Amino acid sequence: MKEDYFTGEFIAEMRERYFRPRKWEKVKPFRNAAVLAIDLQAYFLRPESRAFLPSAPRFVSGLVEFYREAERLGVPIIFTRHFHRDDIMTRWWGGNMPRDDPLNELLEEFRPFAGTVIEKRTYDAFHGTDLERRLRKLGIETVIVTGIMTHLCCETTAREAFVRGFNVVFPVDGTLTQNRFFHEATLRNLSHGFAVTPLLKEVLEWLSSG
Incomplete structure (x- = not known):
């Protein structure tokens, strides 16, 4: 199930398939943006962990x-940190x-970028946290979703952000998961109804052009 898939060729292919320029133009005017950095924990990114993602070094x-x-550029970055114990996540994944x-x-x-860290206990970074309150207080219109894992916490958070009225940018190369099939499935779904999917460098160009 796990593979080292996060290559330049894969990223270019995903951008070609799922980036929608017209949707990007609709999002661009909403310039009050924040980055969400989802669950960038050693659990997923260190080789000694059972949950290590093979593409982690290149992604990081x-x-x-x-x-x-x-x-x-002065863009707020809000990190999340996931943990759970003796709940449905434990039952589903077979461990705490x-x-x-x-x-x-x-x-x-x-860690140098993690001035704000929100702790969460399920896939959705909004559920049971004060994430929305923080974003509203900052006047955020658009969230840029990055982190781990593409098809679980990142996708769930992106969908929930859209439902709560935020524009969602989900960079093709901004998240990582276990294999290309999970990654592509998320991009296919989100680009259709929830998010625009540019490259990280295109997001930076947009953020720096105001």
Whole structure:
């Protein structure tokens, strides 16, 4: 099920298939944007973890650069950190993600950007958290969804953001999951009814053009 799929060729193919220029033009005027950095924890990104994603090293370096530029441009970055114990997530995945497990800390490379961290216990970053209140307080119109995993927490959060009235940007190369099939399924669905799917570099160009 797991594979190292996150290549330049894959990203170019996904952008070609699912990017909708007309939808991007509709989103661009809504310039009050924030980045959501979903569950960038060592649990998914370190080889010693059972949940390690094979494409993690390539993915991490690109996302660090994106956050560095977004921070320079003054764009808020809100991180989430997932943990669960003895609930439906435990039953579904066959184990807990304890809050005090070192593997459930944010990956060291991302900590310099993690001034705001919201803890969550399910796929949806809005459920049972104050994420929406924080976004409204900042006057955010558009959320840029990045992080782990594409077809679970990232997709669920993107859908919920749309339902709550936010424009959603879901960069083709901004999230990572277990394999290309899960990744593409999310892009196929979200690009049809929920989000615009440019490249990270295109998002930075937009953020810096105002």
